[in-house]
Amino acid sequence: MSVNETKKITEYRLAKDLFTRGKNIIISPEAQEMKKFIQHGNTTVFDHCLAVAKFSLLYAYFFEKTLKIEFDKDSLVRGALLHDYFLYDWHIKGKAEGLHGFSHPRTALKNAERDFELNEIERDIIAKHMFPLTLRLPSFRETVLVTLADKWCAIAEMLRIDISSYLIHRVNFNIALANGEFELGETAGNLVSDAS
Numbered sequence: 001m002s003v004n005e006t007k008k009i010t011e012y013r014l015a016k017d018l019f020t021r022g023k024n025i026i027i028s029p030e031a032q033e034m035k036k037f038i039q040h041g042n043t044t045v046f047d048h049c050l051a052v053a054k055f056s057l058l059y060a061y062f063f064e065k066t067l068k069i070e071f072d073k074d075s076l077v078r079g080a081l082l083h084d085y086f087l088y089d090w091h092i093k094g095k096a097e098g099l100h101g102f103s104h105p106r107t108a109l110k111n112a113e114r115d116f117e118l119n120e121i122e123r124d125i126i127a128k129h130m131f132p133l134t135l136r137l138p139s140f141r142e143t144v145l146v147t148l149a150d151k152w153c154a155i156a157e158m159l160r161i162d163i164s165s166y167l168i169h170r171v172n173f174n175i176a177l178a179n180g181e182f183e184l185g186e187t188a189g190n191l192v193s194d195a196s
């Protein structure tokens with residue numbers, strides 16, 4: 001099996017795992033509002049959050065395997081998906097409540113608490129993902145993973161390096177499936193071509 005085929009299977013499993021854990025958020029119309037806003041480069045906030053969730057999950061698998069550290073992966077994915085749920089165009093002056101870099105975790109948390117039920121880990125991830133800029137120390141290891149994944153994704157997006165297009169394609173396909181936007185024949189065809 002070629003490196004590319006192995007990579008595709010890994011990405012497929014990752015996308016499936018991420019979608020399963022984050023489904024309620026991913027398919028919600030509220031979260032999809034993030035598609036209306038650009039985060040870095042030409043990446044929407046929604047796609048940025050998907051990429052951050054993907055890398056957070058990858059790091060969790062890596063540390064679980066190498067250091068035998070356990071992570072709450074459901075909370076990790078949900079927190080990562082909502083970490084930038086601030087819902088405004090930060091490029092427009094006056095939209096943020098203060099300086100965007102410092103204030104948006106607070107706004108994202110306020111919005112997320114209004115629209116979703118959050119646990120302590122998910123709240124910590126959203127509130128503290130800008131560490132060390134915001135000086136609020138992460139209280140959970142899941143938050144540390146999201147702060148790392150967030151920086152890596154931001155750099156890649158600003159440099160327009162493609163690190164998540166396959167995942168985004170898969171997740172959007174799953175959203176369309178969940179919304180019943182495919183005929184059965186078409187779905188089967190897509191699944192067959194995807195697995196090949």
Ligand SMILES: [Fe+2]
Nearest residue numbers: 083084104129
């Ligand atoms: Fe952020």
Ligand SMILES: [Fe+2]
Nearest residue numbers: 048083084150
């Ligand atoms: Fe972010």
